Structure formats: structure tokens, C-alpha cells
Amino acid sequence: xxxxxxxxxxxxxxxxxxxxxxxxxxxxxxxxxGQCVDFNAFNLHDYKEFMHCGxxxxxxxxxxxxxxxxxxxxxRERAMLYILxxxxxxxxxxxxxxxxxxxxxxxxxxxHTNCHxxxxxxxxxxxxxxxxxHDSFNLFxxxxxxxxxxxxxxxxxxxxxxxxxxLALVDTLAVPNVCGADIMRTSNFGLKPIQITIFExxxxxxxxxxxxxxxxxxxxxxxxRQPTIKADRELRRDTAYRPQFTNVPxxxxxxxxxxxxxxxxxxxxxxxxxYGDDDAQALRDIVxxxxxxxxxxxxxxxxxxxx
Amino acid sequence: xxxRTVVLxxxxxxxxxxxxxxxxxAAPDRVSLIKLAxxxxxxxxxx
Numbered sequence: 176x177x178x179x180x181x182x183x184x185x186x187x188x189x190x191x192x193x194x195x196x197x198x199x200x201x202x203x204x205x206x207x208x209g210q211c212v213d214f215n216a217f218n219l220h221d222y223k224e225f226m227h228c229g230x231x232x233x234x235x236x237x238x239x240x241x242x243x244x245x246x247x248x249x250x251r252e253r254a255m256l257y258i259l260x261x262x263x264x265x266x267x268x269x270x271x272x273x274x275x276x277x278x279x280x281x282x283x284x285x286x287h288t289n290c291h292x293x294x295x296x297x298x299x300x301x302x303x304x305x306x307x308x309h310d311s312f313n314l315f316x317x318x319x320x321x322x323x324x325x326x327x328x329x330x331x332x333x334x335x336x337x338x339x340x341x342l343a344l345v346d347t348l349a350v351p352n353v354c355g356a357d358i359m360r361t362s363n364f365g366l367k368p369i370q371i372t373i374f375e376x377x378x379x380x381x382x383x384x385x386x387x388x389x390x391x392x393x394x395x396x397x398x399x400r401q402p403t404i405k406a407d408r409e410l411r412r413d414t415a416y417r418p419q420f421t422n423v424p425x426x427x428x429x430x431x432x433x434x435x436x437x438x439x440x441x442x443x444x445x446x447x448x449x450y451g452d453d454d455a456q457a458l459r460d461i462v463x464x465x466x467x468x469x470x471x472x473x474x475x476x477x478x479x480x481x482x
Numbered sequence: 483x484x485x486r487t488v489v490l491x492x493x494x495x496x497x498x499x500x501x502x503x504x505x506x507x508a509a510p511d512r513v514s515l516i517k518l519a520x521x522x523x524x525x526x527x528x529x
Contacts, residue, residue, distance in 0.1 A: 422494065422495055425493045425494070425495070426493060426494055427491040427492065427493050428491070428492060428493070428494070428497060429489050429490070429491055430489070430490045430491075430492060430512055430513070430516070431487055431488075431489050431490075432487065432488045432489075432490060432513060432516055432517070433484030433486075433487050433513075434484060434485060434486045434487070434488060435484060435485060436485045438517060438520060438521075439485050439486045441520060441521065441524040441528070442488075442520060442524075444524065444528055445523060445524045445527050445528055454486075454488045455488055455489055455490055455491060458488050458490055458516070458520070459490055459491075459492065459496075461519060461520055461523045462490075462500075462515075462516055462519045462520075462523075463496070464523065465519035465520075465522055465523040466499065466503065466519065468523075468526065469522070470503070
């Protein structure tokens with residue numbers, strides 16, 4: 176049985192920064208149904224590490240749901256939160272937060288509730304600035320990708336009592352807000368309250384989280400060549416800077432491959448026409464495409480997170 | 483008898499991946515691995 180630590184109601188137009196410690200669960204719940212919630216998350220002890228929608232969508236796709244993680248940005252690249260439960264199952268990491276610019280440019284508002292400004296106002300309680308608001312994990316948001324490659328928002332059907340449970344894997348500043356879009360389909364043209372509950376996770380909850388790799392490439396400020404957070408706004412060149420890019424210089428080495436008549440015929444049958452007469456590029460493509468198909472466990476370009 | 487020679491140009495990172503794959507037992511050397519890749523790729527993608 177979970178212990179309830181706190182409960183609160185998020186009223187329309189508002190958000191709240193919440194200290195969510197590792198092992199605690201944030202439940203975000205529909206009160207009336209049909210309400211989108213935008214969500215930001217920061218490492219509570221180092222705000223420069225935050226939830227990264229780009230990394231999350233390469234691992235889990237455009238609509239993360241139950242059984243998936245919310246990842247922080249490279250080079251931290253840790254699982255920050257785990258989606259323990261999701262009764263509605265439609266969330267989005269394609270769309271950015273709505274903003275004042277959106278409502279002014281498209282609708283003519285001088286002022287309108289919008290997720291960027293709501294997030295900024297909630298984050299201000301912890302000393303963050305409007306520039307610190309990051310791409311949001313959009314809960315209870317139905318989105319689609321059209322054939323021409325554009326993302327679109329559709330109406331949603333979440334009901335009163337639908338909820339998503341986010342289990343913190345690290346100490347987090349979690350910031351949900353009631354999406355400010357009342358003149359779009361996002362929340363079916365309305366603004367409704369949202370119920371927030373913090374639970375202490377049970378041993379069973381914690382046991383439900385799959386293990387993720389701990390790798391050398393997951394770096395922290397202790398590993399950075401520049402570990403100090405820049406505290407002024409002007410950008411100035413460091414005259415002592417000497418580049419130290421990884422594995423540079425890139426040096427190519429020739430490898431001669433003698434093809435038999437049979438191998439040459441195979442090669443000619445499958446090489447990609449885009450390389451024309453450049454057999455070296457065509458064979459290189461075949462070799463690394465073969466490698467991807469044989470050895471990659473995730474999608475191309477996505478980190479592997481299994482054991 | 484070779485009928486055609488293709489000269490691949492691979493950088494140190496690409497070679498590292500191939501060498502680790504060889505270390506895993508996929509093939510005895512780079513040339514063999516590349517020929518294995520060609521055969522298996524052709525089986526999968528050949529018309």
C-alpha cells in the first residue's frame with residue numbers, strides 16, 4: 176500500500192514546481208477529463224541536467240507511455256523518471272510548449288495563458304529564469320504525424336480519473352502545468368483543473384523498473400573541461416582555448432577487397448544506385464548497413480537500453 | 483581469381499567497430515568480415 180505524501184489541485188492557468196525525490200511517485204490525474212498537462216523536470220541538485228524530449232523520443236518514439244523512461248540530455252543521458260502507469264496512454268514529445276508568441280501571432284492576444292509562461296512562473300520559485308524552461312513532455316495530448324511530415328494535434332478523450340504515475344529515479348524538480356490552450360483542440364477547447372498526488376513508492380513499484388546501463392559516456396560536471404556554469408549573458412572568446420575534439424584527426428585507411436566473379440555479381444545486384452560508379456562508398460554502405468541489421472538492438476540512431 | 487578490386491577507405495572508428503566484431507568471432511579478419519557482410523546483405527536484400 177502506497178503512502179500519500181501530499182496532494183494538491185492545479186487550477187487552470189497554473190503550474191507547480193515540486194521536489195520529487197528518488198523513490199517518490201508523482202500522479203497527475205484528470206479531474207474532469209480532456210485536459211493536457213505540460214511537464215518539465217530538472218535534476219534537483221544540478222538544474223543543468225533536465226528531461227530531454229529529443230533523446231526520449233529516439234528511444235521510445237513520439238508517444239511515450241507506461242513502461243518507458245524520461246531521459247536527460249547528453250552527456251548526462253540518464254533515466255530520470257519511469258512511467259509506472261498510464262491509464263489513458265496518449266502523451267507527446269513532438270510539440271514544444273505553447274507560448275505567448277503563438278497566441279499573439281496566430282490569434283491576436285496581448286496576453287493569454289500559455290505553457291511557457293506558466294512553466295516559467297512556476298520555476299521562478301526555485302530561481303530559474305524563463306530561458307530555463309525546456310521542451311515539455313505533453314501528457315494527455317493526442318498528436319499525429321501527417322504524410323507530409325508535419326505534426327498535428329487532435330482532440331482527446333481522457334476521462335475523469337485517468338492518471339499517469341511518474342516514478343523519480345533521481346531527485347527531481349518536477350513541474351507540471353495545466354496547458355493554457357483553450358482555443359485549440361489540445362484540451363478539447365477548455366481549461367480544467369488537474370489533481371496532483373505524491374506517493375512514496377513501494378518495494379513492488381521499485382522492482383517494476385527495468386535496469387538501464389551505467390556507461391562511461393554518461394558524464395557529469397566532474398568530467399567536463401568547462402565545469403563552471405556561465406553566469407553572464409555576453410559570449411566572449413576564450414583566447415586560451417585549444418580544441419580537444421574526440422578522435423580527431425579522423426584518418427582513413429585503405430583496405431583492398433578482391434571480389435571473385437560471384438561476389439562481384441552479388442555486389443552489383445545489391446549496391447545502391449545513389450553511389451553511381453563509386454564502388455568504395457557503395458561497399459562501405461553495405462558493410463555498415465549489414466552491421467546495423469545484425470547487431471543493433473534499438474532503432475538506428477537510438478541508444479540501446481536493454482541489458 | 484579476383485575479377486574486381488574495391489578499395490574501401492575506412493577511418494579509425496569504423497575499423498574499431500569492425501575489429502571488435504572480428505574479436506567477437508564473426509570472421510577471422512577484416513577482408514573476411516567485409517565479404518561476410520556482402521554475402522549476408524545480398525541474401526537479405528537481393529532480388
